[in-house]
Amino acid sequence: MITMNEIVREGHPVLRMKAEEVKLPPSEEDKEILSGLMEYVQNSQDPAIAGKYQLRPGVGLAAPQIGIAKRMIAVQVNDEEGKQWSYALYNPKVVSHSVEMAYLTTGEGCLSVDRDVPGYVHRYARITVKGTTLEGEEVKLRLKGMPAIVFQHEIDHLNGVMFYDHIDHNQPFKILDGAIAIER
Incomplete structure (x- = not known):
């Protein structure tokens, strides 16, 4: 079982x-x-398990975050309508995206x-992601809102990009024209 002890912190070269x-x-x-990545995300969202093992709650985790430079992510997050998006993917890739941006x-x-x-971390408001599930099924996911943000965050990890790389350091709370505000 992955715990916070296995999660590498910023400054580690694998990130x-x-x-x-x-x-x-x-x-x-x-x-x-x-x-294991998916198990961590699910366990971290269960208050009893998270408390017992001192897991920080998360909606996603990428293999580089446990020191493994391979293209694998796990995401479990609800959208605005309450639908749960729960996917563990090999080789996830953003194959298309909107021009419109969004931020949390x-x-x-x-x-x-x-x-x-x-x-504010500006990301594409809508994306399409392709990847392969644990069961070997190829999936094509059309995402918007919170799920789109989370998938982009995790896929960034596969490319050595941290979320704060997207923040305008001169004006961190600058909002791009037309960007959609997403409440958590």
């Missing part, structure tokens, strides 16, 4: 690396890694960042 594609079909080791009004956080980083 700035471009992760490698996972060879499909995945090895048993890669299946275990991806299952509360800013973003990260399990690999132990400090508050104030500012």
